Amino acid sequence: MTAIQPPPDPDHSHRIRSRLVLRTASRAKLHVLRRDATPTHTPPPGRTTQYRIHHDPCASQPSEILHISATETLISLFLPLAVPTQARLSSFVGALALGDLVKSTLGPKGMNKILHSTSTGEITVTNDGATILKSIALDNPAAKILVNISKVQDDEVGDGTTSVTVLAAELLREAEKLVTLQRVHPQTVIEGFRIASKSALEALEKSAVDHGKDPVAFREDLIAIAKTTLSSKVLAADKDYFAELAVSAVLRLKGSTDLEHIQIIKKQGGKLTDSYLDEGFILDKKIGVNCPHKIENAKILIANTPMDTDKIKIFGARVKVDSTGKLAELERAEREKMKAKVAKIKASGVTCFVNRQLIYNYPESLFAEAGIMSIEHADFEGVERLALVTGGEIASTFDNPSGVKLGKCGTIEEIMIGEDKVRTRSHRAAASFVCSAHTYLCICSLQLIKFSGVAAGEACTVVLRGATSQMVEEADRSLHDALSVLSQTVKETRTTLGGGCAEMIMAIAVDEKAKKTEGKKALAVESFARALRQMPTILADNAGYDSSDLVAKLRAAHYEGRSDAGLDMDRGIVGSMKECGVTESYKLKRQVVLSASEAAEMILRVDDILRAAPRRREGGH
Numbered sequence: 001m002t003a004i005q006p007p008p009d010p011d012h013s014h015r016i017r018s019r020l021v022l023r024t025a026s027r028a029k030l031h032v033l034r035r036d037a038t039p040t041h042t043p044p045p046g047r048t049t050q051y052r053i054h055h056d057p058c059a060s061q062p063s064e065i066l067h068i069s070a071t072e073t074l075i076s077l078f079l080p081l082a083v084p085t086q087a088r089l090s091s092f093v094g095a096l097a098l099g100d101l102v103k104s105t106l107g108p109k110g111m112n113k114i115l116h117s118t119s120t121g122e123i124t125v126t127n128d129g130a131t132i133l134k135s136i137a138l139d140n141p142a143a144k145i146l147v148n149i150s151k152v153q154d155d156e157v158g159d160g161t162t163s164v165t166v167l168a169a170e171l172l173r174e175a176e177k178l179v180t181l182q183r184v185h186p187q188t189v190i191e192g193f194r195i196a197s198k199s200a201l202e203a204l205e206k207s208a209v210d211h212g213k214d215p216v217a218f219r220e221d222l223i224a225i226a227k228t229t230l231s232s233k234v235l236a237a238d239k240d241y242f243a244e245l246a247v248s249a250v251l252r253l254k255g256s257t258d259l260e261h262i263q264i265i266k267k268q269g270g271k272l273t274d275s276y277l278d279e280g281f282i283l284d285k286k287i288g289v290n291c292p293h294k295i296e297n298a299k300i301l302i303a304n305t306p307m308d309t310d311k312i313k314i315f316g317a318r319v320k321v322d323s324t325g326k327l328a329e330l331e332r333a334e335r336e337k338m339k340a341k342v343a344k345i346k347a348s349g350v351t352c353f354v355n356r357q358l359i360y361n362y363p364e365s366l367f368a369e370a371g372i373m374s375i376e377h378a379d380f381e382g383v384e385r386l387a388l389v390t391g392g393e394i395a396s397t398f399d400n401p402s403g404v405k406l407g408k409c410g411t412i413e414e415i416m417i418g419e420d421k422v423r424t425r426s427h428r429a430a431a432s433f434v435c436s437a438h439t440y441l442c443i444c445s446l447q448l449i450k451f452s453g454v455a456a457g458e459a460c461t462v463v464l465r466g467a468t469s470q471m472v473e474e475a476d477r478s479l480h481d482a483l484s485v486l487s488q489t490v491k492e493t494r495t496t497l498g499g500g501c502a503e504m505i506m507a508i509a510v511d512e513k514a515k516k517t518e519g520k521k522a523l524a525v526e527s528f529a530r531a532l533r534q535m536p537t538i539l540a541d542n543a544g545y546d547s548s549d550l551v552a553k554l555r556a557a558h559y560e561g562r563s564d565a566g567l568d569m570d571r572g573i574v575g576s577m578k579e580c581g582v583t584e585s586y587k588l589k590r591q592v593v594l595s596a597s598e599a600a601e602m603i604l605r606v607d608d609i610l611r612a613a614p615r616r617r618e619g620g621h
Helices: 072-078 083-105 129-135 141-156 161-180 186-207 215-230 236-251 324-347 361-369 380-390 469-491 501-515 521-542 547-559 586-604
Strands: 003-005 016-022 031-037 048-054 064-069 113-116 123-126 262-268 276-279 281-283 294-303 352-355 373-375 407-417 446-452 460-466 494-497 565-568 573-576 583-585
Touching (some): 083 129, 083 521, 129 141, 141 161, 141 586, 186 501, 186 586, 215 236, 215 469, 215 494, 215 583, 236 276, 236 460, 294 380, 361 373, 380 446, 460 469, 494 501, 494 586, 501 547, 583 586
Antiparallel strands (some): 003 048, 016 031, 113 123, 294 407, 494 583
């Protein structure tokens, strides 16, 4: 805390109740302090009065002298803040706080956050920006805007959620300096940011490389992108293994971005490298009692309706009968009805029946006698995905089973992963990711149902293993990010270099643009470049390196013409990102710059924060 004490002067004494906005040198936070200032004399126009700022004895900063002009500057500082300024400062504080919260998770050396739900007691350990931002409670509108852009980034690209939040916060940090300290109008800052953003995106596009027409080189690009994405995740130690797995799964999609064809099954037990990619579809359920455990050329009826929809509920109901024999007749009638229903299903040519609802013992025994495999109580996502990959429809009634389109697949069989030393063949589906059969010795026995040779040939399943549920969940999030980025890269094949290389290329281009920009807009353009340079600075800080030295060397390397120079986070030096294989998706980088600049512009336009009245319901409801 700081206090302002003017030098004593007995000639004049009056008190001004004021609000003074100070920026301390030790923190980049905005502090609004209310203090009593007692100017003891009025200097002539053009002169200055000295105010000594006494710092807290515990603070590391020495006392400073604040020189304030006796005319307009003094009046503007000591007048109460206008409403637009208050709203803007509130927005800045909220956005900067959110950026500071997640920036420690950025990069391959980023830290994790523990998210503890006070209502359920659930624990989540993650460094995924989207997961963190979705889990925290916010009441600052500007912070909520940054959360929204991170969601858009997650939906559009699948990764870069932390980067877009941090870059937007850094842009607002620079804008706040211009608006508060240099008195640049927000509209001027916005115009400068637009000029800088356009220049940065042009430089990024020029630096992008496209190997889309060379399958071998493009596959290497995809593996490098997957490794870069996984470097900051829990899978970093096994990034080579999971990069191959992710690329193999995405290439099976044959250019599609529909990740619904890639199923991820999470099973606690074993270690991360026990995870594998398998062809077709795997359902996490068990086959019915006494039913066949393997079927060739299967025809599958998929349903989401209970088998006893038309059953008369006897238990709990009042039934008037003359004898117990008539009650038994009711039971026999129900069984005959169920037998007729099973006969209808059998007549449609079904060899496998999958129901999201319960099948019950009696119809299950009828299916077993007919040689039909029955699977009950399948989860909703599993039923939907099974219908997608087998080309079938989901029946909602058993009135006309023959009118429902059946799913088809080559083989249905039960597989096991468990401690009984069961050999589970992992075909590792893609042509470029073929390995021999592997034996898994895991903690618990797991039974799964595998559908091979499905109608959608691109369908595949990833079985994730891990020691704890938190480990498996974080591995799922990490792999999903990699799959999302890779699927977008297959569509937009251009790539760029990571490790702060792309940001430095854009920053240098923006600096050059600032030299050609007139007026105060040039200050905003320069601020945009400084915000871009903050990204490699944060990467170095999170790794424990000297960020000032590294970023200065990185900037010098780019000015010397080393356009592939970036931060080698393993050795803490400036190296070639091409040689290190640090590659990122061009679409991801482009979306980060676009979203961050648009969010900063939106917040800069704020001049008031209004609390909306509760919505009134019409008609007295």
